[in-house]
Amino acid sequence: MPKRTDIKSICIIGAGPIIIGQACEFDYSGTQACKALKEEGYRVVLVNSNPATIMTDPTMADATYVEPITPAIVAKILEKERPDALLPTMGGQTALNTALALAEDGTLDRLGIELIGANREAISKAEDRHLFKQCMTELGLESAKSELAHNLEEARAALAVIGLPAIIRPAFTLGGTGGGIAYNKEQYEQFIKEGLDASPISQILVEESLLGWKEFEMEVVRDKNDNCIIVCSIENIDPMGVHTGDSITVAPALTLTDKEYQIMRNASIKVLRGIGVETGGSNVQFAIHPQTGRMIVIEMNPRVSRSSALASKATGFPIAKIAAKLAVGYTLDELGNDITGGKTPASFEPTIDYVVVKIPRFNFDKFRGTKRTLTTSMKSVGEAMAMGRSFEEAMQKALRSLEDGLNGFNDMKIGENETPDHDEIRAALSNPAPRRILYVAQAMRNGFTIDQIHEACKIDPWFLKRIKNIVDKEKTIKEKGLPVDAEGWMQIKKMGFSDSRLAKLVHVEEKSVTKARHKHNVRPVFKRIDTCAAEIPSDTPYMYSCYEGNGLQPAECESEPTGKDKVVILGGGPNRIGQGIEFDYCCVHACYALKEAGYETIMINCNPETVSTDYDTSDRLYFEPLTAEDVIEIIRTEEKNGKVHGVVVQLGGQTPLKLAHDLEAAGIKILGTDTDSIDLAEDRERFQKLIQKLKLRQPDNALCSSEEEAIEKAEVIGFPLVIRPSYVLGGQGMEIVQTMEEMKSYMARALQVSGKNPVLLDRYLKGAMEIDVDALSDGKTVYIAGIMEHIEEAGVHSGDSACVLPPHSLPFKTVKELEAQTIKLAKALKVKGLMNIQFALKHNKVTGEYDIYILEVNPRASRTVPFVAKATGVPVAKIAARIMAGEALSSFSELLVGMSMDHTAVKAPVFPFSRFPGTDVLLGPEMKSTGEVMGIDKDVAQAFAKSQLAAGTILPTEGTVFLSVKDSDKEKLIPIAFELMELGFKLVATGGTARLLKEKGLEVTRVNKVMEGSPHIVDSIINGDIDFMINTTTKGPQALADGISIRRMALTYKIPHYTLLTAARAGVQAIQSMKDRDMEVKSLQEFFRKDEDTEREAAE
Amino acid sequence: MTDISTPKPPKNASAVIVLADGSVFYGQGIGAETKAVGEICFNTSMTGYQEILTDPSYAGQIINFTFPHIGNVGTNDQDIETINPAARGCILREHITDEESWRATKHFNDWLKTYNLPGICGIDTRALTRRIRDIGAPNGIVCHQADGKFDLDALKKEAAAWPGLEGMDLAKDVSCTQTYKWDETTWDLKTGYGKLENANLHVVAMDFGAKRNILRCLAASGCKVTVVPGNATAEDIMNHKPDGVFLSNGPGDPAATGEYAVPTIKALLAKNMPIFGICLGHQMLALAIGGKTKKMHQGHRGANQPVKDLTTGKVEITSQNHGFCVMPETLPANAEVTHVSLFDGTNEGLRLKDKPAFSVQYHPEASPGPQDSHYLFGRFVDMIKESKAA
Secondary structure: OOOOOOOOEEEEEOOOOOEOOEOOHHHHHHHHHHHHHHHOOOEEEEEOOOOOOOOOOOOOOOEEEOOOOOHHHHHHHHHHHOOOEEEOOOOHHHHHHHHHHHHHOOHHHHHOOEEOOOOHHHHHHHHOHHHHHHHHHHOOOOEOOEEEEOOHHHHHHHHHHHOOOEEEEEOOOOOOOOOEEEOOHHHHHHHHHHHHHHOOOOOEEEEEOOOOOEEEEEEEEEOOOOOEEEEEEEEEOOOOOOOHHHOOEEEOOOOOOHHHHHHHHHHHHHHHHHHOOOOEEEEEEEEEOOOOOOEEEEEEEOOOOHHHHHHHHHHOOOHHHHHHHHHOOOOHHHOEOHHHOOOOEOOOOOEOOOEEEEEEEOOHHHOOOOOOOOOOOOOOOEEEEEEEOOHHHHHHHHHHHOOOOOOOOOOOOOOOOOOOOHHHHHHHHHOOOOOHHHHHHHHHHOOOOHHHHHHHHOOOHHHHHHHHHHHHHHHHHHHHOOOOOHHHHHHHHHOOOOHHHHHHHHOOOHHHHHHHHHHOOOOOEEEEOOOEOOOOOOOOOEEEEEOOOOOOOOOOOOOOOOOOEEEEEEOOOOOEOOEOHHHHHHHHHHHHHHHHOOOEEEEEEOOOOOOOOOOOOOOEEEEOOOOHHHHHHHHHHHOOOOEEEEEEOOOOOHHHHHHHHHHHHOOOOEOOOOHHHHHHHHOHHHHHHHHHHOOOOOOOEEEEOOHHHHHHHHHHHOOOEEEEOOOOOOOOOOEEEOOHHHHHHHHHHHHHHHOOOOEEEEEOOOOOEEEEEEEEEEOOOEEEEEEEEEEEEOOOOHHHOOEEEOOOOOOHHHHHHHHHHHHHHHHHOOOEEEEEEEEEEEEOOOOOOEEEEEEEEEOOOOOOHHHHHHHHOOOHHHHHHHHHOOOOHHHHOOOOOOOOOOOEEEEEEEOOHHHOOOOOOOOOOOOOOOEEEEEEEOOHHHHHHHHHHHOOOOOOOOOEEEEEOOHHHHHHHHHHHHHHHHOOOEEEEOHHHHHHHHHOOOOEEEOEOHHHOOOEHHHHHHOOOOOEEEEOOOOOHHHHHHHHHHHHHHHHOOOOEEOOHHHHHHHHHHHHHHHHOOOOOOOHHHHOOOHHHHHHHHHO | OOOOOOOOOOOOOOEEEEEOOOOEEEEEEEEOOOEEEEEEEEEOOOOOHHHHHOOHHHOOEEEEEOOOOOOOOOEOOOOOOOOOOOOOEEEOOOOOOOOOOOOOOEOHHHHHHHOOOEEEEOOOHHHHHHHHHHHOOOEEEEEEOOOOOOOHHHHHHHHHHOOOOOOOOOHHHHOOOOOEEEOEEEEEOOOEEEEOOOOOEEEEEEEOOOOHHHHHHHHHOOEEEEEEEOOOOHHHHHHOOOOEEEEOOOOOOHHHHHHHHHHHHHHHHHOOOOEEEEOHHHHHHHHHOOOEEEEEEEEEEEEEEEEEEOOOOEEEEEEEEEEEEEEHHHOOOOEEEEEEEOOOOOEEEEEEOOOOEEEEOOEOOOOOOOOOOOHHHHHHHHHHHHHHHO
């Protein structure tokens, strides 16, 4: 039975902004779903507030709504579009929860919309802890001992049954927000409170601890005829206790006998049937007792997930695409397996002949004050995946794919002393922290036995022994030096050692290692990821590298490079704060654009969550670490046939850009802007000279390479000043400092981040407005793609600042001047491709105009490229790629419509603060947001309101506002306070602020600061008396300490709060606008409908 | 394909594979220090190497495992399909690691030695698989010799002289020689293998190299099982007064085994005896009704093979191990094709329209592999009951 013909139009809900636990894997799945359903001829209506996604490109769906994903807004879209069906399984927890709400409030029934992929009952059964457990019991499967609680009292009773340590899991949250493992009563009550708050239905599950048990996942696909297949089994190296998203995982499962594996396989299929997932992909998680094999079902996700993206990339089986087709009525045997060119059906189980390792990437460095311990609440911001022909090879490739300063099992310092004592090592092993796997290797170097290590960390000895193998080999290399013959080389390369790690071990430069290796002609070969372990021929060039044979004769290589003219595009590697989906968006567009231009596109990347690592995004895909060694070996292979036209490095963020020099040194052509120009912009010293030459203006600044130098220069520039390390992304290590004392405390980190490059100190322009400009250039002409006015003042990282496009408050003259300066810089830097400039505008009281300062110039794709493209309707990234490949900007003039639009788009960031207890939520020059949303509307206030709603800030239209601002903000607060009063809000303020407002004639109630004693503001927050907060603070330690409890409390209680006055003002205007009119929904296609369409319609 | 016919021996070579065409692959020896000649086939399962090596259907074969890490969970006394492994040797990509499983009782390498099985590791098993895929399963020899001194010419001659599986009746080597009773049921995590308590049916299994898990599945379905040698006559079988007869899996060329098994099956069919066949048993049934079998290019060996049940339209993921297949076009009109492989359309099952008999080419007993098709044992029992009622 083929696809359903009774439905014509389907709505897909996306996952919204990138947050921890919901990253670009849902762009990958959503994009696949859109493509699959369009291919089948359905009309696709898409809702996703995240502009940085490929799925929201207007060509992916028939109607694309970049609107907030809330039940109310989605209901409006459904009302307007009247689709026949809603597919809720592609957009993570966000989509599932929204769909469930729409089903429960009757919207879907009222509009006659059918849920496909997962029905209401199945979603409830899978998501509601109680129903889930009940279902498992009925199926004869074991689940952990557990008790439900809806309040503290019930939770205390539960503890008596379960005992400590106990796991607390809130219902209906993603990535286990608010959950945790409690070892003592105090912790227990803390987690209970947080969990009850985090759960939208105030329900938590207290569970017996399975700490140290082995953890597995099964990716299952089921069709309407009850055909079930396991796409992939995944084993977590980190045992139970660490969220699977934070665990190092391996595929397939490696430590189960077939008998045990089949028990798990049968159970996973049973779970799908029991929960009632009729069609699509699901993920079932298991814990297995290491000494008895007792199996417990942990949970299941009745939708595609991060793990299904991983399983898809690990095996080549496109789960989301298949799931979308199953949802419209196909069965597995009716669908072809793309990888084998459709020669075999999708109804089979992929089998692999390599080992896959996934490793999470963390950003704890950005959230000071929080403990670096991993729990059942996910903390990682991204991940890398690697394949190898042995676990050792895959593991070492994964470590260097992380792009986190590792090139293998780097030596780690444990404790303070030169040689750590036994207890210190044990402590490092038993604390599940981000780099524990490296401590494992270090413990081996320190003489710990496998048993001792296993005892401390519970990692299965099988994995420990493989690591021991690597550590032992390192010891031999350290003692005996590099191999002297091909056989010896082959042996160590087969274990996954990178040239750079070997260089470190024998204290030579990497290039001499590479040279020695090449002398023996020891080179990697490429094998195909073909879903079937070579049983069936595959024409799909989806590949990974490995070393094969004994080095004496050439090994079989399946790369089969074509004779075509090709371009290599380097991706961005694992997501991290500052380098995320926006860059993958650009890389994907480069693939599309260069394919259109007739090139064969070759993608190299190691991030399994992305669209760029989909086998049908580029012509050829190498799933490989982004290191010079790995990339150059691929290019050498590709050069054996056809012509490598060049490599695109400026679209994937800092990761590929860093490789530019090594690639050039290897004689490989870099496309687009010269590396020298990139250096010119990055090198603070050269850049300063350029600015002077062009007669442009920079804040007073100076370079320094040591703390002493910094002190000396700081005295000249004066405070406050900004510390900016070189060659960083996302403002890593950047700080605004007010005093010499403060500067000294931050300088060490800045110098370390900056490496051999100097650190820039520049004068902080207090109260300045910040502007981002994105431009395209072919070196001769320049196109201003977007000018974005930041809501927050200069000093807040541009990635953390909301911004408005087109600028809504700038005088025409200033806009023209910004354009002129952009053009000047683009030409001076001979930009071929994209460029981003950050300007600061400081109001000059004498001239009455804005003085323009240049803060930063980046001759590469910026984070705002997708936003600009979505807001203006111009395919900026695509054009950039074509320019890089040699075309002139003028050949795209038809597309370059500029910013002459009658709508406004607002980009707003989302932050992961709630995941990092104890960290302050104040914004600064170091980026902390994980993702962004776009609000688009005809007026700016409404667009801002939409952006806030999309980012999860539900602005109130009535109630009580708490005001507490620093002295320098007090004057500016007055008009805002008046506005709030006129809007009908009650005002509450702390001492100084209250006094001032009263003086000005406002009605205000005074409330105690925390240090003034109860009843104080935090009590009011807890009591639910506050609906909205404006809280700005100076950076003094006392003020910070006082404010942090208020801000954390606001976060916990989800109270909209602004920590900067500029943002607060925009927030109040948004409230005004929300009171004035209802939010309207409009698709991108309607926003960018071409004039001729309108005319044609008028004629009809 | 890279030329690999005459490589230089590496320093650490302690084992070698020599194919009949003279191709040589060096590696490191595992298992027993001996040599073995046979057909080299590949298996794509990622689990269950111990079950695979003890599956009697692998008699005369050397198994090239496509998954690189083999031996991770060691070996134990339960995960076996016969007492003595039937496969002649194995080829691996990676060295055998220490066993890490609460169920393990012995290192895989020691286990190989116990059964005098040689093996080789350090081989690009994927390249070898592609070669088998492209040119068919070759005959070859695996030689494990610690000193690394190999007489390649002699090995080549030995490989070339091996007659191959075609025309070879290997079932007689692995079949039991004496009749025995079977009452062990399938495995459970908590209790291990069970014992059949209340048998309500009696099945005679013709042993051409039966996997124990088939017998266990029959027992678990309530059948007391009497296992008879593959060359038992219909009269021998009828003397046991069975309610049904089971035709087991087994190695070698079905045509060769058919010479003595076919008359027996024909006679049983004539008596309307309910019959269920698996693998070689499926081929035997096909031959008995006048069908033909042929050697396949590369065979099906793995645990991920999709089979469609044409009677229900459902897809089963099956465990398979066959190098010969039934030619459906040769089947008589009273036979109905019930199952096909979704990988290449190979016949995977048949049923007689006028007799209580059916058979499948794949392994519903799994072990190793998915247990989607366990239901077929139930279908057999139902058929017996219906037949009795009629």
